[in-house]
Amino acid sequence: MNSTELAAVAGSTAGTATGLAAALGAGLLIGLERERRKGRGAARAAAGIRSFTLAAVGGGIAMALGQPLLVALGGLLVVLLSAVAYWKSREAPPGQPAPDPGLTTELALFITYLVGVLGVQQPALGAGAAVVVAALLAAREKLHRFATELLSQAELHDALLLAALALVLLPLVPAAPLPWLGGVAPRTLMLTVVLILALQAAGHVAWRLLGPRAGLALSGLFSGFVSSTATIASMGARARTEPAQARACLAGALFSTAATWVQVALLCTALAPAALATVAPSAAAGVLLAAGTAAWAAWAGGALPQAAAASSANEHGPLRLREALAVAALLGAVAVGVAWAQRQFGNTGLLLGTALAALADAHAPVAAAAARHGSGAVDAAALQQVALVAVGMNALTRTLTAFVAGGRRYGLGVGASLALSTGAALAVALITR
Structure with a gap:
């Protein structure tokens, strides 16, 4: 046997040893958790740390031998032993009803066997799976409390709705752009709906964890990096249906507009660092006014009613599908209008093209102009103008979205803030010329 063959054998042996070690560790970890719940005496559960460790190591050895039939037989043996253990655990003294011990330990024993098999194939994945299984078993009380006490029926319904839209319907929607839809793909509009609903769900989670005021404000800030328009829509829908939280929803929406200016600065930093000194003062002014x-x-509206905060999650779920569909339809209409204008008048210049594109999205034209600055086609002053026009024109779409989603008062608040922040950025640009 030459040196190459010896190295191959040594590598294979080392890989098998690593896999078996992963299987052993997985069995010990899961078994340790089950041993703590096993109990003592005659009423103790059937499987503990030794049983789980042996099951995992047995699965690893069967896989290491490279015998698929042996792996299958080992799995069948674990299933049979688990069935016997479950049957024995249901025995009761004469005249007493049979207890219901549950199937968690028996299922965990079979899964531990599979984790041992996986550990030999992919040690890192097997070890990760063992940690997940052990964590699920250890979090029994918390998971039961979450499912039965903390999670309302309406929230469960909305979670299933969001999962169905994102995982079932979205992949089925056509991804090809359609000319009659202004060159926009139907999947893009459907993705907008899913994004809005996801942002509503994120805001609801932040609200439950941090309270109405801080939770919605923080949710709006971070959601603004994804889509300020979608954030304004989701916050507006919540403000319309929950008037007691209208002030907090407005704050979250306005924080998302501050994130828009931050993202403009980040795009320039990444794509046109030489122009950052020109764009940064205007962007900073926009951030300060929007955040202010x-x-x-x-904070100016005073404390929120505690009764409203306590009962909101139980009365209805956080998702507002009707408002999300309305915003997607609005964005589709904007795309059709932009396509019509381009066919009729063409691209009469960088700023006109930016203004048209920014009606649908503010960041895309800024990113395009920043990339062109890197190639020398756009100077720093022109990039600054592009950023101002893009955010300013997109402010019109966001203001209209605010009126559609949240009503007159909410729309006026969003529109006034956008006017102030955009005006401040423009003023700084004129002063620093």
Whole structure:
């Protein structure tokens, strides 16, 4: 046997040893958790740390031998032993009803066997799976409390709705752009609906964890990096249906507009660092005014009614599908209008093209202009103008979205803040010329 063959054998042996070690560790980890719940005496459960460790190591050895039939027979043996253990655990003294011990330990024993098999194939994945299984078993009380006490029926319904839209319907929607839809793909509009609903869900989670005021404000800030328009829509829908939280929802929406200016600065930093000194002062002014109005909206309204905060999650779920569909339809209409304008008038210049594109999205034209600056086609002053026009024109779409989703008062608040932040950015641009 030459040196190459010896190295191959040594590598194979080392890989098998690593896999068996992963299987052993998985069995010990899961078995340790089950041993703590096993109990003592005659009423103790059937499987503990030794049984789980042996099951995992047995699965690893069967896989290491490279015998698929042996792996299958080992799995069948574990299933049979688990069935016997479950049957024995249901025995009761004469005249007493049979207890219901549950199937968790028996299922965990079979899964531990599979984790041992997986550990030999992919040690890292097997070890990760063992940690997940052990964590699920250890979190029994918390998971039961979450499912039966913390999670309302309406929230469960909305979670299933969001999962169905994202995992079932979205992949089935056509992904090819359609000319009659302004070159927009139906999947893009459907993705907008899913995004809005996901942002509503994220805001609801933040609200439950941090309270109405801080939770919605923080949710709006981070959601603004994804889509300020979608954030304004989701916050507006919540403000319309829950008037007691209108001020907090408005603050979250305004914080999302601050994130828009931050993202403009980040795009310039990544794609056109030489122009950052020109764009940064205007972007900073926009951030300060948007964040300032958001902070005022968050704290000037006083404390929120505790009764409303306590009962909101139980009365209805966080998702507003009707408003999400309305915003997607609005964005589709904007796309059709942009396509019509381009066919009629063409691209009469960088700023006109930016203004048209920014009606649908503010960041895309900024990113395009920043990339062109890197190639020398756009100077720093022109990039600054592109950023101002893009955010300013997109402010019109966001203001209209605010009126559609949240009503007149909410729309006026969002529109006033956008006007102030955009005006401040423009003023700084004129002063620093």
